[in-house]
Amino acid sequence: MTPAAIEANALTRRFGSTTAVEDLDLSVPAGSVVGLLGPNGSGKTTTVRMLATLIAPTSGTARVLGLDVRTQAERIRHAIGLTGQFTAIDPNLTGRENLLFIARLLGQRRGDARRRALDLLDRFSLTAAADKPARTYSGGMRRRLDLAASLLGEPAVLFLDEPTTGLDPIAREQLWDIIRTRIARGCTVLLTTQYLEEADRLAGNIIIIDHGRKVAEGAPAQLKRLAGDPTLTLRARDTADTQRLHGVLHAIAGAPPAALDAPEGREASASVPAERVAAVIRAVDDAGIALESISLREPDLDDVFRQLTTKEAGR
């Protein structure tokens, strides 16, 4: 088993009478990416702030690279990078100056700092804007500069707190690419996000939290299985075949299919285990029903999430 780069046991943080994070257990194997998924106010940021040594836990323990966040914070800070929800850059400095500032504070010599800044600006497609004030950057550029700043110290552990919140789809895609390259370099990443797609695309393991508590954990595929079978939707070419189409689907799926396009009623859909989809199609073909379209939708994490959080709300 790979040793854990981040490990938390019964981690709890209270602010006055509100409990932001409660009894959270968490383990991120070295070199892996774990996604912490949850809605606004679910305790994601508080968890990251505790692990990044910004605030102390109320109770419980947390270790980063084997070091205690309470007593060995100083040493942890040598090995982590944090990209928070708000871009932590100085808008009045240029992109290059921002990176130089952080690199120098990390104790890098002037020449090394310059070289590293140059290299990161290049890798993050910021070379052209390197000498413009950061306040003139677009949202995507700011995030990239912010991420570059958190990589200056070659951190072994990277915390990404909602790295793409508020970005347009293209900028998000770009940032995902960068994060993926980073992951390929062997960095341990704890990613928080409210976007299920983001967690699905980047993380090997996902922890879903709500109201400061863990509600589910597993690989994206495992979690999706929680949401049940994929949905198969068939559409007959002729209205006359509709009855028979419903009959076939009913026989195999074991439950009456839903008619989606009433009143015309040529469409039927049902939840079907992936391995039985072929059987359904064969049966439809055997019955001589001509189909106009077939669609199969995998349950996505949104389904899982909706299911888990409604269960929570119903308690």
Add this chain to the structure above:
Amino acid sequence: MTTATAAPQTPAPTPRTPAPFRMLSEVGIVVWRHLVQIRHNPEQLLELAVQPVLFVFLFGIVLAGQMGGADGSYLAFVVPGLMIQATVLVTARTMTGLHADVHTGLMQRLHTLPISRFAPLSGRIVADFLMLLWSLLILLVTSIAIGYRADITLLTAVEALGVIFVFYFALAWVAAFGALTVRSPESVQALGLATMLPLTILSGAFVDTATVPAWLQPVMIWNPVSLAVDSVRGLIAGTDIAESLLRLTVICAVLLAVFISLATRAFTRER
């Protein structure tokens, strides 16, 4: 380019440079950041220069006759007051700048770096004190241009600057606490005005505290602005300042003790 390894490496426990030198170099880097900001926005220097010119003009020329000092005696009286007023006004800069750092998240990033917790604020304090020196320079040049003369030695000048720095340092921590506890930039400004205006108006900066109604006198005498003004005024005039300097030291020590601990606590608290 070095490659990060997959196994968790325990980071090196021993820093290369001894702590005090490291802290100095960190403060230096933060000062560099603020000076670069000024280079990009030089109009800040103009703003810091216009203020003293206007106030010297207002008190040294427009109001001087009314104050019974058309002969230049009021100018001599008010210049130390204006210097301390400039000091109080510079803390507004410290406060809004620090608030912006907290607000943008930059302070959070700085706190995840292996640097001294005091380096970011200390760097800002040093940089803002340099701005104050610029403001004071303009103030003195303007005053001298309209006839102000002070017969002081270099040592006295350094002592006066020392008093101003100690006073500014104490106020900067109060400002830091304000910046960390107040939410919006508008509230920072409102809070700044609400504290700085009464502090300077109800002080001996512009008037002799002996001339105000008796019930107001204790407030004005114990106002730290008055104590700082009295100390600088006394240094320049060559009179005994032991009492005002002692009171100022006590007040600054109390302010520092209270606000360093309050501000440090506010730093580590969730906003």
